[in-house]
Amino acid sequence: MSGLGPLSVALRHRFAGFALDLAFDAPPGVTALFGRSGSGKTTVVNAVAGLFRPQAARITLGDAVLCDTDAGVFLPPYRRRIGYVFQDARLFPHLTVQQNLLYGRFFAQKGAGPDLAAITDLLGLGALLNRRPGALSGGEKSRVALGRAILSRPRMLLMDEPLAALDEARKAEILPYLERLRDQLGLPILYVSHAAAEVARLATTVVLVEAGRVTAVGPVEQVFADTATAPALGLREAGAVIVARVAAQEEDGLTRLESPAGPLFLPRVAAPVGSELRLRILAQDVMLALDRPAGISALNLLPVQVQEIRMGEGPGALVRLDAGGSAILARVTRRSVTALGLRPGQAVWAVLKAVSVAQENVGGAG
The missing domain is CATH 3.40.50.300 (P-loop containing nucleotide triphosphate hydrolases)
Structure with missing residues (x-):
């Protein structure tokens, strides 16, 4: 039709x-x-x-x-x-x-x-x-x-x-x-x-x-993924959309996905291996680190590059990241931007807990 x-x-x-x-x-x-x-x-x-x-x-x-x-x-x-x-x-x-x-x-x-x-x-x-x-x-x-x-x-x-x-x-x-x-x-x-x-x-x-x-x-x-539209979306709702493929259903109840930036682990997603999913990753759930973190519980560590930093009117800032050709947003404080010395072109690590991506934010890619 x-x-x-x-x-x-x-x-x-x-x-x-x-x-x-x-x-x-x-x-x-x-x-x-x-x-x-x-x-x-x-x-x-x-x-x-x-x-x-x-x-x-x-x-x-x-x-x-x-x-x-x-x-x-x-x-x-x-x-x-x-x-x-x-x-x-x-x-x-x-x-x-x-x-x-x-x-x-x-x-x-x-x-x-x-x-x-x-x-x-x-x-x-x-x-x-x-x-x-x-x-x-x-x-x-x-x-x-x-x-x-x-x-x-x-x-x-x-x-x-x-x-x-x-x-x-x-x-x-x-x-x-x-x-x-x-x-x-x-x-x-x-x-x-x-x-x-x-x-x-x-x-x-x-x-x-x-x-x-x-x-x-x-x-x-x-x-x-546009930092300029975040105020209209609502900062608590700001977040980028990426497409990933189901790589495996792990024995411990996690689903392993292959994304443009690397592997992602989520709580079990009812989708067959090989299928494509659309993920909405909220900016407030993404942390940034200058070096690859070690000894932490978060399973999703993605090498990314800073594309843009948009300062808010208050103490916050929104950072747009290039994750293997897909965009991810991170919501941090102005103080963190200064402390980490963040600047466009800089290589950093995005940290995301496996349980941060709610089931309502996972759907078929179409």
Whole structure:
């Protein structure tokens, strides 16, 4: 399944006390609109869906013009062939899961696309088909809503904070299904979230939105490793994304990964040997040393090179490191920068405890 081509958005709209003025292109894959609540993300998605009419906009999906205020074009939602998954599942309570799924198929355009059996298998819904929404968990409802949207055979899928209403256990349940959707269907997705962990696991492209403006756009590895975007992400959430390959499942319960900078050890990751994983390493979990440490409990010692040092307004500093061609961030104090004599080009060691990388920050590479 594929869309007609990349999404291109340019829109302006003025509300009372707030102005939205932004433009971006969403290439194939998962494009995440990422930013704090109230930054305008949902308004953008509603404009793409045709649920909101901007004062000035041009929105195209491949060769299809969805909205062009200068030309007087505004396609109604039903003609845009865009699937929308809301924060709440919005299932029909009187219908079974199978009937909810087939409702999406009722609106599908003719042509190739996944059938009910394929989506049921992809999203693990086989045991739920005869249940009604009232008997489902939050994660199960989200999967049914996702399947219903996909079965309408959309050109593109919009997802607005689909995991925001779920607890951590339910989020952990549904994230692997979203990764499978990204990797197996090839359906373009515009994904709205203010949760860095979700975006780091799922997105191929990140559009950082602040106060109605786009402040950064690019591949997730690039945006998350940019020291300039750290304040917008939140310093506690700042961290780089790297890709590593599962090398072995050790007998003591650790998984050994091969990363661009060398071996990494994490608590057991349920992934077969040879598979690629995407890891989000928080800057606050990385320590720096001038020489290779000895006699310490930390298992992950990576030879790196200082690329950039960005001093904060307070006592902190953010150091960008080259780890074999991938970027890692370390959050340290100004005093440590001075004491270690850190400077661009300097060779140092990055130290990371094996238990520092939480399971929520480990996902399929795509």
